[in-house]
Amino acid sequence: MSELNKLTIAQARDRMRAGELTSVEITEACIGMVDGADALNAFSTKTFDIARGQAKAADARIANGDAPDMCGIPLGIKDLFCTKGVPSQAASKILSGFKPEYESTITQGLWDQGAVMLGKLNMDEFAMGSSNETSAYGPVASPWRRVGSNVNLTPGGSSGGSAAAVSGDLCLGATGTDTGGSIRQPAAFTGIVGVKPTYGRCSRWGIIAFASSLDQAGPLTKTVRDSAIMLRAMCGHDPKDSTSADLAVPDFEAALSGDIRGKKIGIPKEYRMDGMPEEIEKLWADGAEMMRDAGAEIVDISLPHTKYALPAYYVIAPAEASSNLARYDGVRYGHRAKLQKGDGITEMYERTRAEGFGHEVQRRVMIGAYVLSAGFYDAYYRRAQRVRTLIKQDFETVFAAGIDAILTPATPSAAFGLGEMADVDPVQMYLNDVFTVTVNLAGLPGISVPTGLDKDGLPLGLQLIGRPWEEADMLNSAYALERAAGFVSKPAKWW
Numbered sequence: 114m115s116e117l118n119k120l121t122i123a124q125a126r127d128r129m130r131a132g133e134l135t136s137v138e139i140t141e142a143c144i145g146m147v148d149g150a151d152a153l154n155a156f157s158t159k160t161f162d163i164a165r166g167q168a169k170a171a172d173a174r175i176a177n178g179d180a181p182d183m184c185g186i187p188l189g190i191k192d193l194f195c196t197k198g199v200p201s202q203a204a205s206k207i208l209s210g211f212k213p214e215y216e217s218t219i220t221q222g223l224w225d226q227g228a229v230m231l232g233k234l235n236m237d238e239f240a241m242g243s244s245n246e247t248s249a250y251g252p253v254a255s256p257w258r259r260v261g262s263n264v265n266l267t268p269g270g271s272s273g274g275s276a277a278a279v280s281g282d283l284c285l286g287a288t289g290t291d292t293g294g295s296i297r298q299p300a301a302f303t304g305i306v307g308v309k310p311t312y313g314r315c316s317r318w319g320i321i322a323f324a325s326s327l328d329q330a331g332p333l334t335k336t337v338r339d340s341a342i343m344l345r346a347m348c349g350h351d352p353k354d355s356t357s358a359d360l361a362v363p364d365f366e367a368a369l370s371g372d373i374r375g376k377k378i379g380i381p382k383e384y385r386m387d388g389m390p391e392e393i394e395k396l397w398a399d400g401a402e403m404m405r406d407a408g409a410e411i412v413d414i415s416l417p418h419t420k421y422a423l424p425a426y427y428v429i430a431p432a433e434a435s436s437n438l439a440r441y442d443g444v445r446y447g448h449r450a451k452l453q454k455g456d457g458i459t460e461m462y463e464r465t466r467a468e469g470f471g472h473e474v475q476r477r478v479m480i481g482a483y484v485l486s487a488g489f490y491d492a493y494y495r496r497a498q499r500v501r502t503l504i505k506q507d508f509e510t511v512f513a514a515g516i517d518a519i520l521t522p523a524t525p526s527a528a529f530g531l532g533e534m535a536d537v538d539p540v541q542m543y544l545n546d547v548f549t550v551t552v553n554l555a556g557l558p559g560i561s562v563p564t565g566l567d568k569d570g571l572p573l574g575l576q577l578i579g580r581p582w583e584e585a586d587m588l589n590s591a592y593a594l595e596r597a598a599g600f601v602s603k604p605a606k607w608w
Contacts, residue, residue, distance in 0.1 A: 382413060392568065
């Protein structure tokens with residue numbers, strides 16, 4: 114039974130429906146793994162009692178023939194999703210002890226389908242980070258290590274706990290959020306699949322906000338098929354979220370034929386960066402060849418405003434963050450600093466935020482306040498929004514010309530060691546998002562698929578960018594890439 118945690122969502126679903134396994138058995142196997150994996154620091158809160166109750170209820174539903182696809186599947190939930198009665202603090206000291214009296218729309222939908230919650234997953238504070246080192250809970254360690262090394266590596270961020278938990282087989286799937294690459298980059302770093310759907314496909318209600326026009330929830334899973342199953346359960350119109358699209362949700366799994374004959378796959382020349390490692394270049398070229406062998410037409414394309422994406426993103430995202438995080442003031446939410454005699458409301462705000470927010474969050478809030486301030490709004494924020502429009506138009510032009518999906522690297526390198534980027538310019542860390550931020554700025558769907566290993570035995574991923582609202586087609590292209598790549602590597606257990 115100890116191997117049950119290694120099942121995919123599809124395998125577990127099919128075997129539970131066939132009566133070969135129960136959700137209780139799979140859940141207990143995962144609980145045993147989570148309990149023995151504290152060295153990874155992937156889980157910030159364990160909810161085993163809830164999980165056991167949900168698993169029993171799921172088994173009863175399956176026995177009665179009332180079994181949606183996610184029924185009985187043990188999941189981890191990123192700490193950004195509000196879960197009723199369970200600590201939800203976005204890995205920040207400022208929300209320490211916060212237990213919501215409500216459930217996010219996405220998690221409620223998963224529980225309605227019969228999914229099982231093993232616990233809350235560690236992440237970068239308020240989703241601000243690319244390495245999971247900004248968390249108030251401490252960093253997450255990747256289950257992967259370089260060959261012959263015992264140095265702990267980053268699982269990526271901000272959904273680092275989600276990626277580590279799925280990659281290390283602690284759970285069968287996990288929720289994540291993606292503002293500039295926070296699902297796709299950790300998925301690439303840990304050898305799993307991560308999907309960022311079209312902006313508006315998944316409800317944002319009950320997810321603690323970072324940058325409201327960029328944030329989008331999605332699944333992290335072991336395979337493309339699992340992502341298709343879980344994504345369908347997470348999607349749908351939500352009247353409580355004004356940005357949620359009132360569109361029918363297709364059966365993503367049914368779209369997985371693997372047939373991409375006649376599809377046009379674009380290769381953008383602007384993603385070929387100076388100093389890009391040869392391994393990433395080769396991976397990208399090999400991926401294009403795999404798609405060609407599967408019957409797709411490979412087309413060179415241009416996305417001319419790509420070079421402005423990163424600076425535009427790091428103006429827009431902090432601007433929205435500074436507005437969203439203004440609510441954490443010691444009055445309305447979370448931690449309140451102890452005041453000294455004579456302190457007034459200004460000192461309370463200052464002390465509360467200084468104590469509650471970590472350095473990276475403080476940095477981004479200050480940048481955001483600066484670019485929105487009088488005298489700088491036009492020079493920075495308005496200009497960044499214009500660039501955003503141009504980036505979106507680049508994609509629209511390419512898709513109008515008949516391109517079905519765009520193939521790019523997911524990350525500029527494999528995972529780096531924890532602490533290795535501590536003393537470098539923060540911009541160096543931000544460069545991890547160079548291939549992913551355009552997708553968020555344009556509101557498009559994107560997926561990271563593991564396709565190879567580097568010289569140190571670490572996973573590398575490729576990214577497919579799809580047309581808006583055509584996640585089914587994108588997932589099918591990813592399925593073809595996954596089958597062609599044949600990536601089956603797993604991390605050697607050291608924790």
